[in-house]
Amino acid sequence: MTSTEMIGDYIDVLVNQKVIKIGRSANMIWIWFEKNDGVKSTIWCLHIQSTFRILNLKREEIIVGSSDIYHPSKRMENADDFDWEQQGNNLFDEKSKNWLEKNIGISVKKILINLWGDLRIIFSNNDILEVYIDNSTKYAECWRLFEKEKKNKKHLVITGG
Secondary structure, eight states, X not given: OOHHHHHHHHHGGGTXXXXXXXXXXXXXXXXXXXXXXXXXXXXXXXXXXXXXXXEETTTTEXXXXXXXXXXXXXXXXXXXXXXXXXXXXXXXXXXXHHHHHHTTTOBEEEEEEOTTXXXXXXXXXXXXXXXXXXXXXXXXXXXXXXXXXXXXXXXXEEEOO
């Protein structure tokens, strides 16, 4: 089994899980997925620290992208006071919130990963999250997947190297 196949087996846990939260801490994006089997609820977290975008192919639209963090929200009256780190100030905060509110109950339909670790998640509404490995060093984290409540369980960490 190749490393790509092993990673694929690990991330397949997200298939059929609902997206319940999306946000950021500084410029690290996080998405929470919930699997509820009727007895127990499990939260999986995807942390993204590289180039990403959510797109809709049917509308030929990029819904939100990684660089939106550094642009002021459309609601900001005075862009001269723009501080991208303040929650709610930037375009990512605005667009990701709107996307999730419009797609309540959205779940993961399919996951693809390539040799370099680029990730593609196809959602139940056919929107797509694409995460790109954007560096060449094994020391720079690009994305990570882990189970929220399992402190001792290993994280899947993808780097450029």
